[in-house]
Amino acid sequence: MKLSLNWLKDYLDIKKTPEELVDVLNLLGHEVESIEKAGDDFILDLEITPNRGDCLSVLGIARELSAALNLKLKTKKLETLFKTEDLNKPLNIEVSSPAICLRFTARVIDDIEIAPSSLEIQQRLISYGFRPINNIVDITNYVMIETGQPLHAFDYNKIETVVGKKLMRLRQARAGEKVITLDGKNRLLNEGAIIIEDNKKIYDLAGIMGGLNSEIDQKTKTIILQGAIFDPILIRKTSKYLNLVTDASYRYERGVDINGTIYAVNLATSFILNSCKQAKAGHLIDKTFKQIASTKIFYNIADINKLLGTDISINQAEEFLRCLNFEVGNEMRENIVRTYAIPPSYRAYDVKIWQDLAEEIARIKGYNHLRKQDWPKQKAKRLNSQYALSEYIKDILVASGYTEVYSYSFSDEKTLKTLGLFSDKIVEVEKPLSPETRYLRPDLLPSLLAQIAKNPWAKEIKIFEIGDCFLGKKEFKQIVIAQTSGSCKEMEELVKTIKENLKVSEINYEVFKIPKQILSQMKIRKDVFFLRMDFDILVQQLNNFNYQPSCTLKKVQFRPISKFAPTVKDLAFVVGRKIQPQDIAKEIKSTDDKVKLVELFDEFISDKFGQTKKSLAFHIWLEDMERPLVEKEMRKILKKITRHLSKKFNAVLRGEVV
Amino acid sequence: MNGHLHPLTQFLRLSLGYFIKRGFEVLEGPELETEWYNFDALNVPATHPSRDVQDTFWTKDGRLLRTHTTATDIRLIKENNLKPPLRLIIPGRCFRNEATDQIHEHTFYQIDGIAIDAHLSMAHLIGLLEGYIKEIFGSQVKIRLRPHFYPFVEPGMDMDVWVPETQNAISKLTAPALAKSKGRWEEVIGAGMAHPVVLKNAGLDPNKWQGIMWGMGVDRLMMQYFKINDIRLSYSGDLRFLKQF
Numbered sequence: 001m002k003l004s005l006n007w008l009k010d011y012l013d014i015k016k017t018p019e020e021l022v023d024v025l026n027l028l029g030h031e032v033e034s035i036e037k038a039g040d041d042f043i044l045d046l047e048i049t050p051n052r053g054d055c056l057s058v059l060g061i062a063r064e065l066s067a068a069l070n071l072k073l074k075t076k077k078l079e080t081l082f083k084t085e086d087l088n089k090p091l092n093i094e095v096s097s098p099a100i101c102l103r104f105t106a107r108v109i110d111d112i113e114i115a116p117s118s119l120e121i122q123q124r125l126i127s128y129g130f131r132p133i134n135n136i137v138d139i140t141n142y143v144m145i146e147t148g149q150p151l152h153a154f155d156y157n158k159i160e161t162v163v164g165k166k167l168m169r170l171r172q173a174r175a176g177e178k179v180i181t182l183d184g185k186n187r188l189l190n191e192g193a194i195i196i197e198d199n200k201k202i203y204d205l206a207g208i209m210g211g212l213n214s215e216i217d218q219k220t221k222t223i224i225l226q227g228a229i230f231d232p233i234l235i236r237k238t239s240k241y242l243n244l245v246t247d248a249s250y251r252y253e254r255g256v257d258i259n260g261t262i263y264a265v266n267l268a269t270s271f272i273l274n275s276c277k278q279a280k281a282g283h284l285i286d287k288t289f290k291q292i293a294s295t296k297i298f299y300n301i302a303d304i305n306k307l308l309g310t311d312i313s314i315n316q317a318e319e320f321l322r323c324l325n326f327e328v329g330n331e332m333r334e335n336i337v338r339t340y341a342i343p344p345s346y347r348a349y350d351v352k353i354w355q356d357l358a359e360e361i362a363r364i365k366g367y368n369h370l371r372k373q374d375w376p377k378q379k380a381k382r383l384n385s386q387y388a389l390s391e392y393i394k395d396i397l398v399a400s401g402y403t404e405v406y407s408y409s410f411s412d413e414k415t416l417k418t419l420g421l422f423s424d425k426i427v428e429v430e431k432p433l434s435p436e437t438r439y440l441r442p443d444l445l446p447s448l449l450a451q452i453a454k455n456p457w458a459k460e461i462k463i464f465e466i467g468d469c470f471l472g473k474k475e476f477k478q479i480v481i482a483q484t485s486g487s488c489k490e491m492e493e494l495v496k497t498i499k500e501n502l503k504v505s506e507i508n509y510e511v512f513k514i515p516k517q518i519l520s521q522m523k524i525r526k527d528v529f530f531l532r533m534d535f536d537i538l539v540q541q542l543n544n545f546n547y548q549p550s551c552t553l554k555k556v557q558f559r560p561i562s563k564f565a566p567t568v569k570d571l572a573f574v575v576g577r578k579i580q581p582q583d584i585a586k587e588i589k590s591t592d593d594k595v596k597l598v599e600l601f602d603e604f605i606s607d608k609f610g611q612t613k614k615s616l617a618f619h620i621w622l623e624d625m626e627r628p629l630v631e632k633e634m635r636k637i638l639k640k641i642t643r644h645l646s647k648k649f650n651a652v653l654r655g656e657v658v
Numbered sequence: 659m660n661g662h663l664h665p666l667t668q669f670l671r672l673s674l675g676y677f678i679k680r681g682f683e684v685l686e687g688p689e690l691e692t693e694w695y696n697f698d699a700l701n702v703p704a705t706h707p708s709r710d711v712q713d714t715f716w717t718k719d720g721r722l723l724r725t726h727t728t729a730t731d732i733r734l735i736k737e738n739n740l741k742p743p744l745r746l747i748i749p750g751r752c753f754r755n756e757a758t759d760q761i762h763e764h765t766f767y768q769i770d771g772i773a774i775d776a777h778l779s780m781a782h783l784i785g786l787l788e789g790y791i792k793e794i795f796g797s798q799v800k801i802r803l804r805p806h807f808y809p810f811v812e813p814g815m816d817m818d819v820w821v822p823e824t825q826n827a828i829s830k831l832t833a834p835a836l837a838k839s840k841g842r843w844e845e846v847i848g849a850g851m852a853h854p855v856v857l858k859n860a861g862l863d864p865n866k867w868q869g870i871m872w873g874m875g876v877d878r879l880m881m882q883y884f885k886i887n888d889i890r891l892s893y894s895g896d897l898r899f900l901k902q903f
Contacts, residue, residue: 026843029805049807050707233705253707307851307868308813309781355854359805359813362780367803367815372785375680387684391671394663403661405895408765409689409723409751427690430716433757437764440690440717451895458897462661468689468751475688551675553668554903558884561891561898597901600659621898 001056004127005042007146011062012071018042021065028064028363030055043127053254054346057148063346067323067364078266082273087282089156089222090164096171098289100194101206103229104170105261108156108282109272110222112136117275135275136216136223139268141247148346149227149256149264150207150248154214156222160198166224167198170206172234177202181209181244190241194230207235208242208249225268227261232349255349258292294343299354301339307358309371314339320364321357385545389502389538390466392547393479396501400494402464402481407447409468410437415446418521425472440470444480445530449514452482453524457566459619460485460601461526466535477535484526488513491531498533504541508534559596566596566623569638573616573651574609581616587648588620591641594629597621615654665903666767666892669880670749673769676790682747682771687730689751690721696729699859700810708809713755715764723753727770728810728873735772735860742774742867749876763889767876772852774862774869780813780851783870787817787847794883795819798832802843811850811871818843821882844882847874 005018014021022032022044031047048055055061059075066073089108095101116122117138125132128145132138140151159166175191179202187205189195196204196211203214207230216223235252239245262284269281301314318328318341325344330337343351351360362370382388394404412435416422427440441447444465452461464481481494491511499507514528539545575584585598602617609615620641622634645651674684702708715723724730727750734746748770758764773782784803791801800820808814822839852869862869877889884903891899 026804027802029807031804031806050710051807051809236705236707306777307779309779353812353854355812355851358851362813363805367805370784370803371781372788373779373781375782375786375789377679378681380678381681381683383678383684384686387686391667394667398661398663401659401661403897403900404664404667405900406664406666406893407895408893409753427721428718429755430718431755432715433755433764437715437755440723454895455897461897463895464661470690475690549671551671553672553883556665556884556903558886558902560887561896566898596898599901621901623898 001046001048002128003044003046003058003061004038004124005044006040007058007124007127008062008065010146011059011074012065012069013074014065014069014071016069018044024065024068025061027366027368028068030061030064038127041127050254051350053251053349054148054257056251056254057144058146060148060346063325067325070323075263076267078263078270081266081270082281084281084283087280089282090166091224091285092162092165092167093285093287094167094169095287095289096169100172100231100234101170101228102231102288102290102292103258103261104226104285104287104289105228105265106224106226106285107265107269108222108224109269110280110282111278112221112223112272112276113278114216114218114220115275117142121271134216134218136220136272139271139275140225142271143264143268144247144251147260147264147267148251149260150251151264151268152204152210152226152248153216154204154210154224154226155216155220156224157220158214159203159224160200162199168224169197170194171197173202179203179205180212181205182212182215183209184212187242187244190238192234193238193241194234205238206230207252208239208244209246225265225272227265227268229256229258229261257346258288258348259345262286292345292348294345294348295352296340296342297352297354297357298333298338298340299357303354304358304361307355308362309373310362310365312361312365316365317357317361320361323364324360326357326360380548382546383548385543386539388547388549389542389545390477390535391549392502392545393498394464394466395549396498397464397481400497402462402483405448405451405463405465407444407451407465407467408437409441409470411439411441411446412436413438415450415522416442418518419443419446419449421446423471427470427472442471443469443532444478445532448480448482448530449519449522449524449528452484452526452528453522456523456525457568458484459568459570479533479535481531483529486529488529491529494531495533502538502542502545504538506537506541508537559593560625561596562623562625564623564625564628566621567629567634569620569622569634570601571618571620571638571641572602572654573618573642573645573649574613574654575616575645575649575651577605577612577614579616579649579651584616584645584649584651585618587644588618588641591644592637594622594624594633594637595620595641596623609654617654662900662903664892664900665880665884665886666876668903669883670767670769670876672794673790673874673876673879674747674749676793677745677747677771680745680786682745682773684747684749685730685734686748686750687724687727687733689723689753690717691724691729691733692721695733696722696724696726699732699856700728701853701855701859702809706809708807715753715755724750725754726752726873727768728871731770731772731871732856732860735862739861742776742862744772744774744869746773747771758890760888760890763877763893765893766889768873769876770871770873772869772871774852774857774860774867776867778868778870780870783849783851783872786870787849787872791817791819791846794879804845806848806850808848808850810853810856812853814848814850816845817847817849819846819882820844844878846879846882847872849873 117135122132173189173193194206203211239249327342599619712725806816822841849872854864857864
């Protein structure tokens with residue numbers, strides 16, 4: 001919600017700088033997403049959480065700041081600003097059930113004149129994000145932003161007169177009924193939507209958007225200004241059904257102050273009288289059909305302290321609650337003095353239990369002033385076998401040269417069909433944002449092949465994933481391993497290694513080579529050998545498996561990835577046998593920032609290099625962040641690398657492996 | 659030659675390690691959940707706008723991909739008939755049906771924690787989580803707490819970490835440099851005291867037990883830790899990324 005600081009100052013004498021105010025609001029739980037200077041004003045963008053409908057207004061935020069900063073709230077005394085008279089323009093308000101409209105406050109205003117609204121009103125509406133329309137519409141919007149109470153103005157003369165009175169019948173729509181809303185759309189209503197009608201037509205989609213047939217237009221002379229309280233759940237249902245969220249429906253869903261209607265209608269009246277010099281205000285109409293009373297919440301300060309871990313005194317707690325306009329007190333109940341708090345009417349929706357009071361007390365005290373309690377370390381419990389097992393297998397695979405990938409849990413129709421995995425048991429997403437997220441993967445095979453396809457430049461790929469698959473009602477884990485070199489036999493060996501390490505007799509697995517025609521459909525130009533294991537069966541066999549994986553992270557200076565393809569060059573060097581490969585790799589990487597990765601792929605000790613020598617071969621991944629690299633540049637980098645290694649490690653280039 | 663563990667796996671291990679050393683037990687649950695465990699059990703009724711905060715992947719059979727690992731809290735307690743004192747830490751994959759860009763992903767990891775005991779308070783929660791952040795980012799890290807609304811906790815809060823505008827990871831800065839740094843607060847953990855409705859839904863008496871709950875996005879913390887600039891890299895399968903770790 002956009003909030004103008006100058007507007008806020010109508011209600012509070014704020015001395016703080018805008019930046020300080022941002023902090024105060026954040027620490028109250030009203031997150032400020034941005035702050036922008038606009039002329040002599042600052043516009044804050046606030047994220048108001050869904051429980052705090054009362055804060056969707058200038059007044060609401062002013063109340064919060066008044067509590068936090070101990071400032072007096074300057075609400076306007078409105079009754080004295082204008083006088084009302086008998087216009088002899090009566091309304092007949094009928095409500096089919098008190099549950100749909102809890103309160104209906106309205107006033108007829110006669111002899112109005114449609115014109116643009118004042119510049120200040122227009123400016124403030126724009127700062128909130130509204131387009132100015134005319135004085136009447138603008139004022140209803142303006143007052144909604146200021147007070148949080150949605151208002152609506154009807155053209156009095158467009159409503160049918162029945163037995164001498166304008167008929168406003170509020171009821172719930174029957175399925176199939178329609179209304180054309182102010183935006184010109186013909187809305188097919190859900191059963192239960194709240195509408196206002198006369199005997200001839202539905203003319204309002206109450207609490208969401210007005211009807212076109214009762215709209216204020218250039219010729220409007222008389223209006224009905226309405227500020228009502230509608231049932232939040234019914235508004236929400238209709239808003240969802242029609243996929244129509246308005247500033248009014250947004251507030252109604254979150255709860256509008258049942259005691260705020262009169263202030264809002266009066267405030268709007270005074271603005272309208274100010275804008276239309278001839279206008280005459282009728283008497284206030286105010287009907288309460290159903291009262292929502294705030295809960296009297298009994299609490300025990302000891303419980304609150306036990307929950308918060310604090311030692312706040314009852315006096316302090318009551319003071320914090322009073323700042324927030326809670327009524328506090330105590331009474332005798334069954335011979336015990338019980339303390340209670342009653343939230344103000346605008347908090348009736350979200351403060352209901354003593355734990356809610358605890359939060360209010362903590363908010364005013366300040367969360368950052370709460371006590372902290374250290375957690376002593378204690379002897380670790382053994383890991384549950386499923387997690388321990390997956391981490392253990394990951395460590396075995398990494399030690400065997402495989403790199404772990406995380407891929408999406410989704411797949412698309414084409415891939416599933418190519419791989420023969422498509423069936424009526426595949427779980428389908430209801431409203432996918434793209435074809436790629438339409439199905440949940442029934443197998444990790446498509447995931448791994450997609451990952452291989454993304455690395456066409458890699459010389460050899462050895463990857464694995466442990467992840468969940470979905471088929472029918474079943475969710476199960478697989479371990480899958482893929483490599484682009486070697487053989488099926490090599491993968492069988494890997495299964496044997498895993499079996500030996502885990503000391504299990506049986507593993508449910510499959511090893512196969514992916515057929516060429518499938519690979520070409522997935523744009524993979526390498527052989528792919530594939531190993532798939534059922535994880536859940538392993539867990540069942542090893543339900544007492546214990547393992548503590550290492551928790552130390554690698555020290556990595558991460559280098560961002562270019563959007564241009566890398567080139568992988570291989571170099572082999574003859575160096576002294578005592579030289580550590582990682583030292584050479586580090587040196588190569590530091591030669592040029594176009595070197596993204598250096599991987600040792602061969603370490604070969606042979607007397608043919610000399611009795612104290614060995615050969616080390618590296619994959620060197622080269623790329624530039626801004627453009628594709630050309631061969632000439634790469635040559636230069638490779639030469640530089642050779643020079644550096646020769647100087648530092650006495651390394652001799654054995655050759656480039658092309 | 660060794661392969662590489664995914665940076666999220668490494669970061670998960672580091673994070674879980676902290677809690678394991680404080681008596682927490684690692685448990686996991688399904689990614690495809692029921693509406694009840696993901697929302698209703700957590701005091702998020704369909705009739706309240708709090709339901710709209712998360713864009714959900716619904717499946718045609720009426721289930722959903724969990725939008726948070728908090729969904730798994732109540733499932734595990736109920737299915738295994740667990741009784742307090744309880745200390746659970748639940749890592750897992752979560753989903754939100756939204757468009758992806760450099761800072762948004764429809765797939766991400768969370769770690770959820772829940773501990774239930776007779777005397778666990780907000781002070782324990784704050785102490786535990788501050789300890790975690792300090793273990794990851796160093797003891798000089800700047801932390802602040804903000805009230806926040808999560809329907810399954812009361813009181814609720816967010817923990818923010820000060821992220822300086824430098825190329826260095828937070829953990830590499832000295833305290834004075836951090837204090838003077840320009841930067842921004844970034845939310846890292848959402849937390850609070852288990853709502854009585856949630857305790858009831860877990861089959862526990864809210865008058866007898868108090869619970870602390872929290873959830874954190876692992877991807878963003880991991881990115882913060884390694885200074886990674888694009889959340890999608892983790893799921894890209896790009897070996898230029900994976901082989902750096």
